[in-house]
Amino acid sequence: MSAENTSKLPPGPQTRLPLGHLFSFRRDSIGFLKKIANEYGDIVHFKMGPIRIVLLNHPDFIKEVLTTQHHNFIKGRPLEMAKQLLGEGLLTSEGEFHKRQSRIIQPAFHRNMLESYVPAMTRCVAQMMNKWEDGMKVDMKDEMTKISTAIAGMTLFNADIEQEAPEIIQALDTATSLFGRISLPFSEWLLKVPVPGTLKFYRAKKRLDEIIHRMINERRRNKMDNGDLISLLLRSQNGKVDGGGMSDQQIRDEAITLFLTAFDTTSTALTWTWYLLSQNPEAELELHEELDRVLNGRLPTVEDPGQLKYTRMVFGESMRIYPPSYVIPRQALEDFTIDKYIVPRGTIILMSPYLIHHDSRFYTDPEKFNPYAWEKHSHGQNSKYEYFPFSRGPRSCIGEPFAWIQGIVVLASIAQFWRIKLVPGHPVELLPLINLRPKHGMMMTLHRRK
Numbered sequence: 001m002s003a004e005n006t007s008k009l010p011p012g013p014q015t016r017l018p019l020g021h022l023f024s025f026r027r028d029s030i031g032f033l034k035k036i037a038n039e040y041g042d043i044v045h046f047k048m049g050p051i052r053i054v055l056l057n058h059p060d061f062i063k064e065v066l067t068t069q070h071h072n073f074i075k076g077r078p079l080e081m082a083k084q085l086l087g088e089g090l091l092t093s094e095g096e097f098h099k100r101q102s103r104i105i106q107p108a109f110h111r112n113m114l115e116s117y118v119p120a121m122t123r124c125v126a127q128m129m130n131k132w133e134d135g136m137k138v139d140m141k142d143e144m145t146k147i148s149t150a151i152a153g154m155t156l157f158n159a160d161i162e163q164e165a166p167e168i169i170q171a172l173d174t175a176t177s178l179f180g181r182i183s184l185p186f187s188e189w190l191l192k193v194p195v196p197g198t199l200k201f202y203r204a205k206k207r208l209d210e211i212i213h214r215m216i217n218e219r220r221r222n223k224m225d226n227g228d229l230i231s232l233l234l235r236s237q238n239g240k241v242d243g244g245g246m247s248d249q250q251i252r253d254e255a256i257t258l259f260l261t262a263f264d265t266t267s268t269a270l271t272w273t274w275y276l277l278s279q280n281p282e283a284e285l286e287l288h289e290e291l292d293r294v295l296n297g298r299l300p301t302v303e304d305p306g307q308l309k310y311t312r313m314v315f316g317e318s319m320r321i322y323p324p325s326y327v328i329p330r331q332a333l334e335d336f337t338i339d340k341y342i343v344p345r346g347t348i349i350l351m352s353p354y355l356i357h358h359d360s361r362f363y364t365d366p367e368k369f370n371p372y373a374w375e376k377h378s379h380g381q382n383s384k385y386e387y388f389p390f391s392r393g394p395r396s397c398i399g400e401p402f403a404w405i406q407g408i409v410v411l412a413s414i415a416q417f418w419r420i421k422l423v424p425g426h427p428v429e430l431l432p433l434i435n436l437r438p439k440h441g442m443m444m445t446l447h448r449r450k
């Protein structure tokens, strides 16, 4: 008997269209997921072409997949596309290989390493602010992308990539927007067809590879080992870590994975934070008061992120309202039971931090930006799977501590000296690609604080 016959599938929308709900999902993925959760409940089944998908919309069920039954789930098919760019890096690899890579890379995120990154972070922000003028209009999405790229280059690779930054950003943008345009079922075919989008993707990938290889070769030449990411990768290649032996290709895969995961998510989170502050002057005022009291006109140092409690709350609440990774996918290895249903192996599972973070069952006033409510909630007993912008369980974000420090340091450094206001009339809409970006960028005016 096939898995289909033995399974007891959850309810969900039916369609006779050959591609199933592909187009509804492509048109407005968040709207579609919200709608089916409202209509069918916390476990919903739907199809896109031949692919079976189950949406889980309750923290208890999400916990089952991300933690309790995690052995039964892989990143699987939804990450196949990402493999085209990232290869077998930490984000996309599975099993023992992933565990080994994770062990090698983990020390780059230890507390003392993170603290050593703070001066580089403030240096990058100071360089950016030097170019700003009172009354200037900027796209904060671009500014945050530039700063996050510079910080990732400086901290993880010890490389000043200011020269190459525009090219890197463009290449990554080309690569990630192709991911966004390709939906689940037929992505692998599209990459084999030489249409302009695909050719652009391969060109962008080639250029990124050249830049990453240059950074690696430079580090090999100057033989510096300061314990940062690239040192750890090279050390492991020399066989000094964990039995040794990463190939050049593996080093490239890990380096590009860390680079991409670091800069895109953090820049998105920071962009939304500036937007939310500009819409919530009381929170902005309270942030300024904290910064004036704790920093009093100087840039933050290693000791400060721990003191800047309100700044932390602002960044945390911003990732509640706009979680950069708005949907987290998995694929089931075997049939599994969830609540009263049996879901067949191979099914794609979707869990959306965006939907959960905006659910009035878990948040009193979910649309309101309220850093204090977030603080209270984040210490609550059941908060773990109600707030999961970094995912949860063994495959959650390895860079989470890095992201918190960068978020706090960048916010504190800038908000000390600048008020940033949305340009009146600038449209703000969601663009859920790989990350939840602002569709039209974020045009804002810089006002120097007196």
Ligand code: HEM
Residues within 6 Å of the ligand: 075, 090, 091, 092, 102, 257, 258, 261, 262, 263, 265, 266, 269, 323, 324, 325, 328, 329, 389, 390, 391, 392, 394, 395, 396, 397, 398, 399, 400, 402, 403
């Ligand atoms: C606000 C910033 C960030 C957010 C919201 C974020 C979010 C996430 C999420 C949701 C996942 C898990 C995906 C899953 O469960 O399938 C993830 C994984 C990952 N993140 Fe982040 N991330 C952020 C920053 C960073 C930074 C700064 C780095 C590196 C310096 C990083 C590196 C990674 C890596 C390597 C993985 C794969 C981990 C694994 O599968 O073992 N992230 N991130």
